[in-house]
Amino acid sequence: MGKRADPDKFTVTKEALLPGLFFALFLRWCVAAYPYSGYKKPPMYGDYEAQRHWQEITVQTQVSHWYRNTTQNDLQYWGLDYPPLTAYHSFLIGLVADWLDPESVRLFASRGYESDQHKTFMRWTVFLSDLYFYVTAALCICIDAERILGKYHSNVFKRTDIATTFFLLYPGLILIDHGHFQYNCVSLGLFLWASFFIIAIQNDTLATICFVLALNYKQMELYHALPFFIYLLRKCFMCVPNKGRFSHIIHRFNKLAIAVISTFIIIWYPLLNSWDDVFQVLHRLFPVKRGVFEDKVSNVWCSANVFIKLKYVYNNEEMIRMCFLCTIMAALPSCIDFFFRINRKKFVLCLINVSLAFFLFSYQVHEKSILLVAIPVVMHMPEDPFMCFWFLLVSTFSMLPLLLKDGLLIPFLCTSLIYLSFYSIILKLSNKDAGILSFLNADTVYKAANPMANHNSVILKLLSTNFFFSLQGMFWLGLGTLLVEPPPRYPDTFPLLISMYSCLHFIFFLVYFTHQQISLPTCLPIKIKVKKN
């Protein structure tokens, strides 16, 4: 067990921690200086207006009216469609807004309210939420990753300072939260905390509570629910003493069940006047009528839609059933493997696989949902830097059409460039001879992560070649989107091409990560010390 035996005494590398942290925060503000979604685009504006509208609704109307169509709350105009925790968060921010600038949350009159001051205020709310939920969780996870390794490890990707900076520099989240304007950092931060409690502290109750909170902030966290469920369920049956076996299991199970139910009740209590209310909220959360995908998403259905117009072949009911089946099929290998051959290292991989399966096959997917896959990949980064980095680049690239619509081209290019340069710096830290382009070489990258391991050089060469061509493809597609005028009959050519291109990558990654998970042994290998006589 090494260092874990003495949890109070550990040292981590922290020399570059502060500069890296501040730089990551600085970058967030650089992106925040750019326009948000729906900037000066009446009548509907965008996500920024949605958030502001929710503040207005939550501050000005009663709790029971939040999810209902009333004279004061027109659900057709950005009605609340996230679970209650989002509403409470909006309420809290709305109160502050009401105190600082009452005009910005005035009922009806404030629709489409935009000013520089208000923008700064809104950006601050995202920034503080990010700092409070996401940054702290990332820091804890990275510290723990190095702590269990002990002092004399050589994986440069696990150095606390570097891992944290790299964690926080991931462009996708920065662009969506601080540029496009959303509060993904809150739900993802809570999710990270839940994972932290499982990976590091092994406090299952706290993990459950954090995850339920995350789920109640955004229903999209359901993508991560299966691994949590399997893990916690499986833990109930593990290492049970023979004596009083049954009661032991019941006891553990009850503990988790009480945690889940009580958290749910506390959160939903203000809304629970009748069952009808609950159904109304649920109806708002899962809008079946909105179709299988929105805009251009890089999942299977959107790509298939190019060849077969799904809308005309299947109705919504059938489509939902098909989505459900496909999602289950895609997630099943990983889930079964995780249930029967449980291992804490597999937890993150299982998260990646299940959420990726959900992203590729499930119903009503947004392009931003790729963040739900990307964050577990960021967590997995130190183990498998080459593939994870590739995935993260593709995931950011898949959001390019959305970012272009918001006028976030420069931030997209700059954050990606910075991410790439930082990655290259990390490689150079572990290997002095590494050149600027050595990130293309899988062998160098894996040597930096783990100098001892022997990798199959043929596969590595294959991967490196593929990575190179994948980057080329992204570059030319991006350039085409910017410069080439699409034929007037097909104005969406380039967004479609981008989403299909990314979709191909994601299917490949699903196969790859599932393979990685299955090939991990059930138990961690225990190092046996050989006594030399």
Place this chain on the structure above:
Amino acid sequence: MLVEITLIVTAAKLFFMPLYRSTDFEVHRNWLAVTNNRTIDQWYYDETSEWTLDYPPFFAWLEYGLSHIAKVFDPEMVKLENLNYASDMTVLFQRLSVIVLDFVFIYGTKSCSQLLNEGNLLVFILLVTNPGLLMVDHIHFQYNGFLFGILLLSISNMITSNFIATAFWFAVLLNFKHIFLYVAPVYVVYMLRAYCFTVSSNDGVHTPWYSFSLTNLIKLALTVISVFCLSFGPFIDQLPQVFSRLFPFKRGLCHAYWAPNFWALYNIADKILQKLCLKFGIPVAITEASMTGGLVQEFEHAVLPTITPSIAFAITAISMIPALIKLWHLGADRGYRCLSFVRCLTLCATCAFMFGWHVHEKAILMILIPLSFLSVLGDIDCNLFLFISVVGNYSLFPLLYPKNLLSIKIFILLTHIAIAFCYIPALYELIRIKPHKKRGFMILPGLKRFQSLYLYGFMAVCIYENSIHTFLGFDKTLPFLPLMITSVYCALGVCYFWFYYYYYFLTFNLSRVPTLMTSRSAQYEKKVT
């Protein structure tokens, strides 16, 4: 690693493109138009815009060259009558021109940091991430970066004893921006001592007069004069007009926002005395205009004697003389004198900043940039660099007044000083024989207790300025109070820095072993032993 860091910094600069820009943007656009449309003999006479050309000829030539590229981006940009023209392409072109010219700065930084044995990467990072330069050049909009690049080139040539190259680069620099005249005495004194006197004595006091080499002096003079001829030659008929543009004396003692120097303290003392006198019924002249009002160019002090340009220049010159004399003596030692040169350069820049007439707050960069180079070469330099880098960069904050830039300013400064505080003191920990005692509570690494306390004060200043002041409702009645507080608080720090650094330089003794050496001085040591 240098390439990656350059990429990261350049990406950060690209971020700033659509942000706030000051009137300097229009100034430079106008110069593009003037140089493009007028014949050379009209450049310094044109008065279409209020922003007339007031930089030396090389800069005008640079604008002339740029204007040809500008035409490709947007031909409307170079039309004289298009005042305040700022299309997207104009912004893109102007911003890109600063970013591209900044590679001169990066090259200069590289050539300087390469000379170091230890901490060369650190110096490189410190220089290219200098928040003041990033803010002034890439948000506020100016072309300081490549000018400082040329300055660093001349410094690196001086360290490697390429005196002719040094003279050439410095003369070029002077013809780009004449503000560097303030540090010219340092170059003159040092070159005379180190280049024109070929023999050096060991005691560092006596200079053998017989070793004076006239050829070397002529070589230097020829270099400098030819550069100046190249620059001012085409304008030979209109020199008085050019000079009247370059040195306008119509401006006041202080800029609209008081640069944090001696005069800021002088002004505030005058204000307080005036208030006191009125209270005790002593009759004094009542000056109406508030000095921080922004528009007032010339004003009279109420109690203290009013300062005229000649007084300010006399004080500046007098304050430099002891340092220059000391430099003359230190110049006797071949091994170490180049560092004394950089120190004296910093010191004279500080003197000019402290007592100069109509000093801009941006002039603090003249102190910060050479000092970042010195910060890894001596522990007192390190201590003072850590101190002044916070003060100096904070004093530039009022330059970017829009409220939405506040967080960018804060985090760019925090990133820079975090690098400085985490890495520079660690260099000295390694070479210390006795490990340092554990740092006390709340004391920043590499600083003393009261220095740390003073720096913590900036947090209070920042909070007051940005929230409490408005909250108390003073923003209507006393709109310039926050600016005054910032400049006076920073002025205290700069004054302390000036005293301490002057004392350090004057008492500098060659028997004190240099803590970290440049490669060149190390070579020299090898030769001697």
